[in-house]
Amino acid sequence: MKAGSLREFILDNLRAGRWRAGDRLPPERSLSDQFTLSRGSVRKVLQDLRGLGLIEQTVGSGTYVTEGADAVIRTLPAVRPAAVQTSPAELMEARITLEPAVLELVVAQATAADFERMDECCERAEAAQTLEEFEHWDGLLHEVIAGATRNSFVTGVFRLMNQARAQTEWGALKRRSVTPERRQEYQREHRRLVQALKARDLEQARSAALAHLEHVRRNLFGS
Structure with a gap:
């Protein structure tokens, strides 16, 4: 199993x-x-x-x-979405479109417990000893942010994107592109995003999310 x-x-x-x-x-x-x-x-x-x-x-x-x-x-979908096969470029395009768009719901709905879980994901990612462990907590951070929308459809979509991130092609591309310096930059960007959400500053949160995702895209694809 x-x-x-x-x-x-x-x-x-x-x-x-x-x-x-x-x-x-x-x-x-x-x-x-x-x-x-x-x-x-x-x-x-x-x-x-x-x-x-x-x-x-x-x-x-x-x-x-x-x-x-x-x-x-109650915030999680009752049925686990089926895994999908998609290219890293398509996945990146979807993330840039969808992730900043849901932050208005996060700012409106997130609780103190949600923010604690976001902080834990950041801390665990920063302490990760391997890229695989970092990727796990990186992906979980985005899933926790989605869960803070209190919208089961949004949560299901983000879980589906995390499944796509687990595909071999994405993982190989990430391993080639992530240096220790870039990983530290991603961690700082995660912290800026979480801080903006905790301040319930929608404009700053969207700006931080988009800047992070564009940074990831440049590192992955060189443009």
Whole structure:
């Protein structure tokens, strides 16, 4: 089974109310055995769901459903969008068109918990030891921002874009283009975007988002 099956298994249990705030999830080893996944793959799924604010983890104790999980789960699409095949150029074009456009909803709807999750994604990306780990938290930041719109369709579209970012062609292009210096620049740009959102400054947030995306496009395609 793929990691997506584990993710949907957890989400389905949360949606159905089988797991509620404070409930403990099965141990990583049990999930690894059940879904035939490596422990690392299980941890990556749990990191993703923790970044969305659905679960929290306590060292030596386990993984638990958060108090705010019920509110968060209502913002997520009930059906996981199907993966798509698209070129990096098409994906970049879509991101530049869509990402700045949804920020008005974020400025209007985002909560303190959303901003905390955005800050965590920035911190985790800055602490990442590998490009793959950085990409994970980079993508999750954009997904958390989308979730702050409180619009399940928007959240589904952004998750679909994240799936497209996981394609081999995009990953190879990103690995060739990202230097340590560029990664630091991206991190600073992420911080500027989050700060503008926290200030509920729509004009600055849109400007920061567009500048970041145009920067990524230049680095990826050279124009």
